[in-house]
Amino acid sequence: MTGSGPDTGPAGRDGTLTVSGGGSIQVATDTVFAEMAALRLLQGEAQHWQGQLGRVRSLGVGPAPRWQPDDLGACVFGASVAIDEVADRSRRLADALEEAAEEYGRLESGLDMILQGTGSWLAHTLGVLAPVLVLSMAAPLAYLAAGSLLSNAALGRSLSVVPPALTDWLRENPRLLTNPATVTVVRALVGSADDAVLGRLGVPYPVAAGLGDAGAGLLGAQFSAFGLLVSAQAAGMLRESPVRVTQVAFSATQAAVAGAAHPGAPGGVGSGRPAVPLWGSAARSAAVSGTGAAPGTLAPPSPPTGFADLADRIPTEDDGGQVRIERYGDTEHPSWLVYVGGTVEWSPTGSTEPWDMASNVAAVADQEAGSYRAVLQAMQAAGVQPEDQVVPVAHSQGGLIANQLVSRGDINAVAILTFGAPETDLPLPNGLPAIAVEHDDDIVPALGPTSSDDQRLYVRREFFAGREVPVDEAMPAHQLVGYRETARLVDESPEPRLVAFRSKLEAIVGTTAGQQSVWRGDRVD
Known part of the structure; x- marks a missing residue:
């Protein structure tokens, strides 16, 4: 999601940042x-x-027995003792x-392992007991759904099988979903979904655990x-389709889209050299539109x-496009x-929007999502070359796409x-500065898989710590x-790795x- 709701400012908010990862087991505040x-x-x-x-x-300070209080030797000796004390104390404190x-x-990692193991066992057990549970709950759930439909109709609400009382309660208690504890539970459920499937198929739990995230890693969220x-596409939902990109705005000094869309043409950014290649379906569905309204000037x-500057430039719907x-x-x-925005369309039934639920699920599954192909096409049209230095900056679904671009x-x-991207187990090049900013009470990062070999540096903060959660925002x-x-707080942080990232950005x-x-990317039939 790329919502741009009201910004009430940082006053009164908890600005504590927790830093972890980056190839270390250490977890502490910045x-x-x-x-x-x-x-x-x-x-x-x-x-x-x-x-x-x-x-x-070495210049000679004389023998120690002859030193007077003001002699050079005595002063050197006193300074040496004091410096030794400073070195020792600083070492012990560090x-x-x-x-x-x-x-x-280690404590956090241990708790995560316990929660993951417990969730895996429970999911497997539920999978085994699924037929019994379905039969025992079918009638009550059917009556509940029918009653909800009638209640919503009588109250003049949109028809839904969710009871109106539950909907009202969730709306009046937004802290339930915007809560670090809920995020932790969701992360465990996401990592255990495959165990439920294996349990339903009759695979013994030790085998299922050995194949999952905690074992060989062959199965998991991906x-x-x-x-x-696959199941949704068989039912006519989450369908993928070709995409095309259109340039909706550019800076006054930039070549027009016709030149940028054909690297090597006079005035093109990548004159004489091939642009970033498109692979697979990205190449088959590549299209740069030059029709419609003339691009705006920036x-x-x-x-x-x-x-903060990087986060401010991630595009939203107000910018008219999903990629800057x-x-x-x-x-x-x-x-x-390359700035990539988040999900725009949440319906699973499809639209012309590539930043949709189909792309969300495809990206988590490490498939070529429509949004992924649109970003590749936009970079090629802009003239990005294979050897050029690139820094992807992204929010939400855009973070999934950014990680795919780098990992592949x-x-x-x-x-x-x-920022706020679903976590991923996609490997990154060794030594690459990679920072993931997350809110502890944001449920979206918990929707992706994790890896013990993750080299990303995680910067986290509970956004609604100590204050009310708004009831009018999803x-x-x-x-x-x-x-x-939060990005402004990260800029103020003295944490060495965050300072080094800012220095590297300046050099780039x-x-x-x-x-x-x-x-702007659009799906085409």
Whole structure:
């Protein structure tokens, strides 16, 4: 979802950021990690000054028994003792903070394993007992559904099998769905869906567990999503189709769409070189539309300086497109920022919108979603070359697409940043700066699979900690406006890895204004 609901500002909100992952088991607040880095730096500086004092001693300070209080030797000795104390204390404090972060990480990992194992066993048991449960619950559920339909009709509401009392209660108690505990339960359920299927098929639990996420990893959320996709498509839902992209806006200095859509043409960004290749169905369905209203004109973008700038540029429905592409640098050595928005259409029955439920499920199943193909086409039309540096920045479903682009090697990614994206077990290149910003009370990140080998750095925050959850928004903790606020907090963080990401961004985009274009994808029959 790419909602842009009201921004009430950061006043009174909990700004505590928790940082984890990045190839480490440590879990702590960003401030703790910053203090660890500062203490290690102080320890290193102290050791450096001991070396400097050693050089002073080598000049000759006389034998210790003859030192007077003001002698150079006595002063050097006193300084050496004090510096040793600073080095020792800073080392012990840093070690203690690291040990505490590791213990917290081990505790969190252990609790996750227990919850995952329990959820897996319960799901498998429910799968085994499914026939009995269906028979015993069929009549009560049928009466409940019929009563709900009649009640909704009598009250003048839209027809639904959900009882109006339950609907009203959920609306009046939004904290139930916008809650870290609910997110944890959903994450366990998503990871256990395959166990229920295997239980129904009669596969013994030890075998099912060995095949699932906690075992060989052959089954899991990706397998469940693929099964859902196949079943839904057989019922006429979640259907995929060819897509095309249209340039809806561009900066005044950029070549028109005709030049950009055909790399190598005069004035094209990728003159004389092939653009990012399209593979499989992406190539078969590629189309760049030059019809319709003339593209609007945008101001040349200034280089983004941090997380807030990047989050602010992720497109929403108000921008008229789902993809924004910025180019920096010269023609021979360009670098690109590719911003991808979130889900627009939530109906499973299909529309002309590629950012829909069909693409959501296909992306979790690691299939070529319509939105994935549209992003590839937009990059090709903009002139992105295979060797060009690219940084994908995305929200929600866009984060799934960004991870696929990087994992499959479609782009030469030099960093990746996602906000509120479903978690994924897709591998990323070693050493790639990869940051995932999530809200602990946002249910969407829990809808994807996880991996013990995940190298992404997770920055988390409970968005509605200590304040009321709005009743007039769907999934308020998932709204892009909230993640934009969190991005401002991330910019203020002294955590070394977050600071390093901002420094790398500056090196990638430079200091000169760039060019930008906005692209809209549509499904075509």
